[in-house]
Amino acid sequence: MNNKYSIADKYFILWAFFIPISSWVIDPTIKGSLISYLLAFLSPLIIICFQKNIAKKYFLDMIEIILVLLLFALISQLANAIYNISLYGTLLVNPGDFDNKIFRNSLITQNMYLIPVILTFLYVKYLYKPSWDKWIIYGGLVFVLYGFYKWLGFLITGADIDFLTNRTFGDSDTVLYQYQGIMLAGMSLQRFQSLTGEPSMFAFTMLPYFIFAIHRKANNIIIIIMGLSILLSVSSTAYLGLVIYVVYMTLISKKKKNFFYLIIGLIVSCLILYMIFSEYIDVIMDMVIFNKMDSVSGMTRSNDFWGDINYFMELDIMHSLFGIGFGYIRSSNLFTTLLVNTGIIGVLSFSYFYLKDFSLKAQNFIKQGNNSIILVLFVISMVAVPEFSYLSFWIFLAISKNNNIRQY
Template sequence: MSMALSLPRGPHPGPGLDRLQSGGLTDAYLKVLFFTLPMTSFLALPFVQGTTPANLLLLLLLFPLSGPLLLGLSGYGRLVAGLLPFVLGLAVLFVASRYSLLYASQGLGGLSLTNPRFILPLTMTANVTQSIYLIVGLTLLFLLSRHYDRAWDGAIFAGAWFLLAYGFADWAAQTFAGLNVDLLSNRTFEVGRYEMPGSLRQTLPIAGLPMLRFKSFTGEPSMYCLTALCYLALAIARDRRWLAGALVLSILLSFSATGYLGLIAFAAFFVRRAPFAWVASALGLFIGGLAVVIWVDGDALWQSIDHLFLSKLAAESHSGSARLTSFLRHLEAWWGSPLTVLVGYGFGTARSTDFLSTLLVNLGLIGTLAVFALFGRLLLRARRCSAAVLPAGLVAVFILMLVAVPEFAYLPPWLLAGIALRESGHRTA
C-alpha cells in the first residue's frame, strides 16, 4: 500500500495534474487535516500559540522526515521549491524593514503589536511565528492546487458540519438556558498582564432574549463568518443545499456586519444568473418575512440594524469607532518615514483591525502591491473554474478581509483558493 505521491494519468479533475493515490496513510492523513481545518479556538499545545490541529498537520508535511514519507521525494521537493520564493521575499523585506525602524519618527509607537513582549526589534519572535502561519497557508494552497481530488470533499464538508453542529449546540444552550457548553475551546491571548479567551462570547438582546452571536469553534463572530463564507462557496459549487442553507442561517445568527455583507455579495452573484421568477419569489418571501418581523417587534429590528450597520458606518458604535481609529493610527505609523512607506516594519510586527492597513504597516507599499499582484494572478487563473461561484467567493472573502477581518492565518480561504485553482486546471498559484 503506497504512502507516497504517484503520477497517474487516470480520470481526475483537471487535465494533466498530479494526484494522490486513494487509500493508504497519506489519504487518511489528509482527510483528518481537511476535517480539522475550520477549528481555530482549540490548541493541541495550549501554551503554544498557533498549534491548532490543522496547522500542526500541515507543518509535518514540511519536515524533512515526515514530508517525503507522506508526499514522496518528488512531491516534497516540488512543495519546498514552490515555497522558497515566498520565504526569500519575506526575508528580503524583513531585512529592509530593520533599517526602516531606525528612521521611523515614532519607532513602534502607535502600532498594535502582534506580540508586545519583545526586547529588541531584531529579536521579535512575532515576525517568525506570523511567517510560519503564512507558510502553513501557502502549503495548503500548493497541496490543493496540485493534488486536490473530489474524493476529499466528504472530509472537507464533514468538518463544516461539525463546525455547524458545535456552534448550534453552543448557541442554543447559551441563548435559551444561559449555559456555556463550549468546553473544547482552550485558546487564550495575552493582553498586557492579562489573558483573554481566544474565543469571544458576545450576546445581543433580540426580542427580549440575550442571543449569543454565532461563532462556533472560531475566535469570534466575524472570524466565523470568514470561515463560513468559504465553505458556503464550496457547498454551492457542489450542490450541497442543506449545508449551504445551514451555513446561511449560522451567518445570520452571527449578527456580524461582515457576514451580512458577504451574504449580500453572494446574493448579487446569483441574482445576475437566476431566472426572474426565482428572484421575484425570493424577494417576495423576504418582504413578507420583513413585514412579519416589523409587525411583531419593529423597534427591536431597528435597534439591531442601527447596532449592526448604521452606528458602525457612522463610527458611533464601539466596534466601528475602534476599527476606524485603528485604521487611521496604523496608516499614520506606516507614513512615518520613506523607508517604512516602502517596506513597512516587518511581516508580523503589528495587527490592525483590517487587512489593508495591516499589510501596509507590515510589508510597506512594495509588499502590499506584491500581495495584490499575486491575488490578481490567482484570480485570473481561477476564473476558468467550471464553478463560477468559487472565484466569486474568493473575491468576496478577500474584500471582507481587506476591510474587516485581517485573518490570513485562517485556513479556509487558502482551501477555497487551492480548490479553485485545481478545478481551473492549474498546478500551482
C-alpha cells in the same frame, strides 16, 4: 471517478475536520498548538513518503515563497537600521517595547504562523481532488453543529456549555472566549461563534464553506444549516460577505433576468417579514449596523484605520515601499496591517497572488463558486479582518489554483 483514497487523501480527510477550528488547542500554554497546525507541520512527510512525483515542484514552490518573505524581512530591517523611525502610536503586536526596532520578537513569531499556512496551501494546491469536496463540507458541518450545541445550550441553560475552547490570547492566561449576546423578545441569545471565540471570526471562517457547499451542490439541509449559522452570528462581516456574493453572482449570471426577479422577490419577502417582525429586526439592525457606527468598536476601527494611514504617510520612501516589518503591527483590518508592515509592494504582491486566478468570466458553476470565495474573503479581510493565519482562508485559494480545477 476513482473512489479509492490514497494515503495523502486520507490524511487530508482527517485534516479537514480540524481546519475551521481556531479556539481549541493541544496545549493551552502554546497558543499556536492547533491540531490543524500540527497536521500541517507533518504534511511534508506525506509528500516525501507517498507523493514523490510532485515533491520537487512542491519544495521548489516552498523555497520560492520563503525567499520572498525573507527578502521582505531583510529589506524592512535594513530600512529600520538606516532610518530613525518611531513605533509610538502604532498598534504593535508586542506593545511592551517601543524602542526595539530591529528584528523584534513579533517578526519571528508572526512569520512562524506563516509556516502552517504555506504547508497547507501547497498540500492542497498540488494534491486536491474533487473527491475531497464532500469531506471539506463535512468538516465545515461538524464545526457548525458544535456551534449549534453551544448556541442552544446557552439558550436553554443561560450558561456557556463549551467544553473544548481552551486557547489563550495575548500575554495572559485568559481563555479565548468572548461572550457577545443580543436581547431579542426578552431572551438573551448568544451570537454564533462555534470554535472560533468570536462571531465575526466565525463568519469569516464559515462564509467560504457556505459558498463552497452551494457550488458543489451539497445537500440542501447542509446548506441551510450553514447559512442559518452565519445569520445567527449577527455579524456585519457575515452580512457584508453575503452581499458581495449575491452581487457578484448577479453580475456574472447569464440569466440576469432570473436573478433580477430573485432579488425583487427577496426584497419583497424582507419587507413582509419586517412588517411582521419589525420589533425584533430593529434590534438586530441596531446591533449589526447602526449602533456599530457610534459604538466603541466602530470608533476604534475607524481610529485604527486612519491612525495607520497617517503613520504610513509619514514614512520614508524605503519604508513606504517595503514596510517596517511583517508582524510588527496588527490593526483591525488586513489592508492597513499589510500596508504598514510590508509597504506598497507588499500589499500589491499579496493582492496579485490572491486575486491572480479570480475572473469575472467563470464558465461554470464550480468556478463561479471559487471566484466568489476568493472575492468575498479578499474584501472582508481587507476591510474588517486582520487574520492571515486561518487555514480556511488559504485552502479555498489553493483549490482554485489546483490543476484539477483549472481543467473545468
